[in-house]
Amino acid sequence: MIRKYLIAGVFTLLPLVVTLWILNGIFNALVGIFRGPLTWVAQHLHAPDLPYWALALFSALVTLLMLAAVGALMSNFAGRQLMEWLDELMLHVPVVKSIYGATRQLMGAIQSGQGGSFKEVVLVEWPHPGAYTLGFVASRDCAWAVPGGEKMLAVYVPTSPNPTSGYVVMMDASQVRPLEISADQALTWAVSGGVVAPPRTGTGTFRVTETP
Incomplete structure (x- = not known):
């Protein structure tokens, strides 16, 4: 008891x-x-x-x-x-411009989906097999880094409780499972340390869409 x-x-x-x-x-x-x-x-x-x-x-x-x-x-x-x-002044100050510029671009992309990035929330196996977390699709072409990377996704995995820090992971599209939740819901989940979860579907689980 x-x-x-x-x-x-x-x-x-x-x-x-x-x-x-x-x-x-x-x-x-x-x-x-x-x-x-x-x-x-x-x-x-x-x-x-x-x-x-x-x-x-x-x-x-x-x-x-x-x-x-x-x-x-x-x-x-x-x-x-x-x-x-x-x-513009902040973006011309050495050292400061790297931190300020990266943070500004990241938050702008997450909030408004600039350039089509960070709109799609996905479920990824991270940081080891059997463990899963939420991430954002940053881009759909990693050919610049990996041979045959046209079929790989760059996924941003935010840390908790500060989502502006995180990891960028290149993954094969088959390893990524799109979720039908909004970017705001995913950010809230990360900031709360997993306490505030997105609403469930009628089946009691997140709705997973087909991988494009």
Whole structure:
């Protein structure tokens, strides 16, 4: 009986724990960003250092204001031009351009299916035989890397809980099983650590389509 209650408790609280863990990581990152500048200002004003709770509150407020400001800028032509200029600037900074450019292209492709990529969710056997995970079809031609690669797919396998990091695997099309779920559902599944699963079909399993 106790084991039954423990298992029920774990499955009940796991979504909350995963959510709090992700939010805690974001929160600590924000505090770390603003700690240095605020400490510098306090030292020059001969004021005491802010306590952690005040630093955290300030960081959250500034972040919300920054997001609102960016949203307001993107709603008019001048703001969009400014963001395009900043975008070009980031893409010309050594080292930074590689990280920024790759992340921007990846998230843009996943969210909007640019170039026809990342629209199709597939089931792949990864990282070893007998283990399966979800991936996104990035391209359908790997001939540039593998002889006869015209029949191979480049599949992006996201990691959890951060889907912007992951692995790109070249696979034969016969090893890939397309699934009838959306990219958003697959991303939610990855971010939640497998807790939030896409809805099932009437048969109780994901609907698998024929491999093209």
